[in-house]
Amino acid sequence: MKKLILILGDQLDLKGAALRGFDFKTDEVIMVESMHEAQYVWTHQAKIVLFLSAMRHFANNLKELSYPLSYIQNSPLSIIAVLKEKLVDKKFTHLICIEPGEWRLKQQIEELARDVSINLEMREDDHFYCSHHEFVKWAADKKELRLEYFYRLMRKTHHILVDSEGNPEGGQWNFDQDNRKPYPKKGPGILEDPILFEPDAITKDVIAFVKETYANHPGSLESFRWPVTRIQALEALHYFVEYRLRNFGVFQDAMWTDIPFGWHSILSSSMNLKLLNPREVIHAVLLAWKKYSLDLSTVEGFIRQILGWREFVRGMYYLDMPKMANDNYYDHQRPLPKWYWSGKTQMVCMKDTINQTLQYGYAHHIQRLMVTGNFALLAEILPSAVCDWYLAIYVDAIEWVELPNTAGMALFANGGRFTSKPYVASGAYIKRMSNYCGSCKYKTEIRFGETACPVTTLYWNFLIKHRNQFESSPRTRLMTANLNRISHEDQNSIKEHARYLLSHLDDL
Ligand SMILES: Cc1cc2nc3c(=O)[nH]c(=O)nc-3n(C[C@H](O)[C@H](O)[C@H](O)COP(=O)(O)OP(=O)(O)OC[C@H]3O[C@@H](n4cnc5c(N)ncnc54)[C@H](O)[C@@H]3O)c2cc1C
Ligand code: SF4
Structure with a gap:
């Protein structure tokens, strides 16, 4: 038996399942820095640095402990292509790894094992409490x-x-x-x-x-x-x-x-x-x-x-998975506004959250859920485009945790499979929980027109569009009760202003 142990960039634990039963006489560890992994979504520079630096430090730990290690730096090839070369060249009998936190990679490794007829042992990640x-x-x-x-x-x-x-x-x-x-x-x-x-x-x-x-x-x-x-x-x-x-x-x-x-x-x-x-x-x-x-x-x-x-x-x-990645309950199709990548928007809540994200690769939960996530849902953005942004831009983003939070929790893309209602809020929520609105040119209490807060307009527009859904659940009925207090004339103005906003998202 000659085993190749693959350790991925988010599996940096010496006590993890991958190294269990390692035979120093025959086995070898491989770690791959693949440029493809930094490019398949437009990854934040800080996330790339975090992964590469943590991998290199971990590789040094392995070397100090005398593990035979192939560390492939800056490869233009995919992880799978590098692995294939290695497996064929060195006549390994087994490939061992911990289950990847990304479905794509999991499938590719399984395919590779079939392709080169090697025994694959994909071990469950016992880092987690729940198997x-x-x-x-x-x-x-x-x-x-x-x-x-x-x-x-x-x-x-x-x-x-x-x-x-x-x-x-x-x-x-x-x-x-x-x-x-x-x-x-x-x-x-x-x-x-x-x-x-x-x-x-x-x-x-x-x-x-x-x-x-x-x-x-x-x-x-x-x-x-x-x-x-x-x-x-x-x-x-x-x-x-x-x-x-x-x-x-x-x-x-x-x-x-x-x-x-x-x-x-x-x-x-x-x-x-x-x-x-x-x-x-x-x-x-x-x-x-x-x-x-x-x-x-x-x-x-x-x-x-x-x-x-x-x-x-x-x-x-x-x-x-894999269904979760393609769920689109509301059939939203709009592209992500360009300012998600630059922070260049006049909405102070979005500007602040996106700018700190660009600076650190970090925003806290409510910023992700109720600022950038809420807006993306109200603005009817294609869920996969939003998910790619979250996966690219946060240093902690690995698909197993990013996708359910974004598609499932923030965007209701799976129709409420594990949430009881869509997390939507008007500008009033952001005003209550922050100081953003004080310095914003928009006003949360204005529902339509030039100075109306876009979050507020799009929130009411969303409720108007999905009135039946919101009315049918006791958890959201209060929201439509509030909507019913708005005159028909104002509801029409909200719809008209929302149409304008939705066709000018890049200009907000
Ligand atoms: C749209 C969206 C996308 C998200 N994407 C990610 C992601 O890619 N990676 C990620 O780790 N978290 C993600 N989260 C969850 C959460 O926002 C982050 O875990 C948290 O902001 C990380 O900051 P912190 O370590 O300071 O967390 P704290 O607020 O200090 O919370 C402590 C820890 O709890 C865990 N945690 C908290 N909330 C969640 C949650 N909803 N799901 C899973 N773990 C949670 C995290 O490990 C976190 O470190 C996302 C949330 C939303 C709404
Ligand atoms: S007024 Fe609206 S757009 Fe401006 S910061 Fe407040 S919630 Fe955001």
């Missing part, structure tokens, strides 16, 4: 697939925030209601900045390479300070639980101009690259809860994101 088998079993007898019930099961199965009889800590499973406050009127006040890591020699090299090679790709590298090693990721976790967790809960939905990170953890890229394990994140949070007597609402709210949402969307991705 595919457990998720499929959970989903099998459910009429509705909802996060809340899955999350409760995860809490009970893993004995997290439950008492010995399986009841939730604090008598409630969910403290979401306590966690939706805007910042005070004067702003967030003094925020503990997240820890940032100065680029070392390896990262500087990669930055220089990316600046030259991917000069026309979106985003900036001037603020690149992401953790690229496990040690840095652990430091970032420690820093978050010590200094920032305490305010995470209450302000997790709040937005403010030029405040890109708020009290968020900024740990998604480290977890998604597998530099951090979700178990150690949750363990650290539980310890800090006791040590600093933190509010249960903050601790539960944070744990729900990881033990609940992160595991849930992964389960949904593998359950619903």
Whole structure:
């Protein structure tokens, strides 16, 4: 037996399933920097740097541990083409890898194995709490697939925030209601900045390479300070639980101009690259809860994101692919406005969210869901174009987590397979949760006309168009009740103005 172990750029865990049973006498590890992976969507420069730098640091760890490693730098070939050459040349009998977090690559590796007649062992990624088998079993007898019930099961199965009889800590499973406050009127006040890591020699090299090679790709590298090693990721976790967790809960939905990170953890890229394990994140949070007597609402709210949402969307991705990638419930077909890539729009909410995204490759959940996501849904943009943007532009974007969040949650492209209603809101929501509207030329309370907030106009237009759908559910009926208070004449003006906006999206 002679095994080739493939480690992908988001599988950087020495304890991961790929290296289990490694035979130092016969086996070999391969890692591939394929330029194709940076180009198949128009990837943010910071995301390319993060992946390449983290891979190179990980490769050094493997070498220090004496693993025989082929590290292919900057290959113009696809990962599959490089693998094929290697498999044929060196007469390996087995190809071993962890299941990729992207359906495309999973299919291609399976095809390659058939093509070159090699034994493929695609191991499940046990980084996650919930296996595919457990998720499929959970989903099998459910009429509705909802996060809340899955999350409760995860809490009970893993004995997290439950008492010995399986009841939730604090008598409630969910403290979401306590966690939706805007910042005070004067702003967030003094925020503990997240820890940032100065680029070392390896990262500087990669930055220089990316600046030259991917000069026309979106985003900036001037603020690149992401953790690229496990040690840095652990430091970032420690820093978050010590200094920032305490305010995470209450302000997790709040937005403010030029405040890109708020009290968020900024740990998604480290977890998604597998530099951090979700178990150690949750363990650290539980310890800090006791040590600093933190509010249960903050601790539960944070744990729900990881033990609940992160595991849930992964389960949904593998359950619903490849269909999920092509779902288009509303049959939206418009192209993505050009300013999604440049931030050059007059809408302050979109400008701020997109500009910080271009600067850091980061926006927090509510910015992604209720600013850029909400607008894309209201503006009837083709879901696959929106998904490509999210996949390209966020440093933490891997398809298993990006696609269900974008297509499923933000765009309702799968018709509510795992959400009870479309997440749509007018400018009034953005005004309540941020200071964006104060400096915007548009006014949220004006529904049509030159100074009307486009989010508001398109929101009412969306409700008018899909009135029957919104009226049929008790969860959304209040929205159409509000619509019914608007006169027919005004509804016609909204429709007319919306038609104008939709045909001039690039000019907003
Ligand atoms: C349209 C859209 C696209 C998204 N794309 C991605 C993506 O490509 N990659 C990604 O990791 N997250 C994605 N999310 C989820 C979420 O926005 C990010 O995980 C979060 O903003 C990352 O920042 P943070 O680490 O500071 O998270 P925090 O707010 O501090 O939350 C803690 C952790 O919880 C997890 N988490 C929180 N919400 C979610 C969620 N909805 N789904 C899965 N995990 C969650 C993340 O691992 C995160 O690090 C997306 C959300 C939306 C609405
Ligand atoms: S007025 Fe409308 S477009 Fe302007 S910032 Fe507020 S929500 Fe955004």
